[in-house]
Amino acid sequence: MSGLVLDRIGVRFGGLVALDGVSLRVAPGRTVGVIGPNGAGKTTLFNVVCGFVSPTGGSLTLDGRPLRPRPHRLTRLGIARTLQGVGLFSGLTVLENVLVAAPATPGERAATHGVTAAAPGETAATPGKEVAPHGVTAAAPGETAATPGEEVAPHGVTAAAPGGKAGGRDRAMAALERCGVAERAGDLPGMLPYALRKRVALARALVSDPRILLLDEPAGGLSAREIDELRELIAGLSCAVLLVEHHMDLVMSVCDEILVLDFGRPVAHGTPDEIRADEAVADAYLGAAG
Numbered sequence: 146m147s148g149l150v151l152d153r154i155g156v157r158f159g160g161l162v163a164l165d166g167v168s169l170r171v172a173p174g175r176t177v178g179v180i181g182p183n184g185a186g187k188t189t190l191f192n193v194v195c196g197f198v199s200p201t202g203g204s205l206t207l208d209g210r211p212l213r214p215r216p217h218r219l220t221r222l223g224i225a226r227t228l229q230g231v232g233l234f235s236g237l238t239v240l241e242n243v244l245v246a247a248p249a250t251p252g253e254r255a256a257t258h259g260v261t262a263a264a265p266g267e268t269a270a271t272p273g274k275e276v277a278p279h280g281v282t283a284a285a286p287g288e289t290a291a292t293p294g295e296e297v298a299p300h301g302v303t304a305a306a307p308g309g310k311a312g313g314r315d316r317a318m319a320a321l322e323r324c325g326v327a328e329r330a331g332d333l334p335g336m337l338p339y340a341l342r343k344r345v346a347l348a349r350a351l352v353s354d355p356r357i358l359l360l361d362e363p364a365g366g367l368s369a370r371e372i373d374e375l376r377e378l379i380a381g382l383s384c385a386v387l388l389v390e391h392h393m394d395l396v397m398s399v400c401d402e403i404l405v406l407d408f409g410r411p412v413a414h415g416t417p418d419e420i421r422a423d424e425a426v427a428d429a430y431l432g433a434a435g
């Protein structure tokens with residue numbers, strides 16, 4: 146079976162059940178939304194797919210083969226992820242931020258595996274408050290918001306950045322182009338408005354041409370108009386997309402199907418219309434969200 150399949154995934158943190166019997170399939174070209182109240186287990190689910198959290202039950206497969214994800218092998222596996230905030234390297238230009246995840250040749254996976262992956266427990270960033278991509282091989286420990294002129298040494302990234310060959314650069318520029326930020330390639334992230342920084346983060350996730358793209362609250366901190374633009378970007382993606390998002394209009398309009406979690410358990414799974422009409426969902430989430 147092609148795509149990503151989660152079969153009865155369970156996760157326990159000591160006595161706390163974070164996920165219990167969660168199954169879903171994200172097929173190529175499909176967008177599956179995961180919604181639920183705070184603490185429902187959405188981030189934990191992403192962390193399972195990225196290998197930050199090992200499930201205590203169930204199994205994962207990717208294109209029919211058992212998947213045992215490891216954060217440092219994510220891009221090689223064809224998995225990319227954006228963060229709840231932005232997570233760009235403040236001391237690198239926009240282009241360099243994408244280059245660190247860019248394969249030099251088609252089909253080759255970037256050397257900075259897992260560069261788009263977040264640390265377990267990473268919390269939402271607010272505009273102006275960047276979250277450093279902990280656990281990222283090239284990240285500077287404690288890296289914080291970028292301001293022009295405030296260079297943060299990205300340990301492990303040198304002038305000859307992975308993917309820094311011409312092929313990688315072309316791909317990085319193409320990804321920036323696709324996300325509408327190519328003209329800011331030479332700027333530092335701190336010079337860009339929040340919405341554009343989020344686009345750069347999306348370009349970094351897309352540059353490795355992932356099979357599975359995990360989007361973690363991509364609409365967070367965006368205006369209504371910016372969310373409309375994001376909707377178009379997501380709708381144009383051809384890979385499998387797993388979307389965690391609190392912005393219900395976006396979820397309802399871009400998702401082919403939606404899984405609703407509450408206290409780690411699936412309470413509903415269906416098309417946006419089915420989810421809208423589901424009373425259990427309204428009780429567990431939509432009422433609270435709306």
Ligand SMILES: Nc1ncnc2c1ncn2[C@@H]1O[C@H](COP(=O)(O)OP(=O)(O)OP(=O)(O)O)[C@@H](O)[C@H]1O
Pocket residue numbers: 158161162163181182183184185186187188189190265266
């Ligand atoms: N590393 C951890 N150790 C212990 N408990 C954890 C850990 N990570 C998550 N939890 C707990 O697991 C539950 C699910 O958390 P999770 O972050 O996955 O929820 P969420 O749906 O992503 O919430 P939010 O919408 O606030 O991001 C919560 O009760 C949380 O406190």
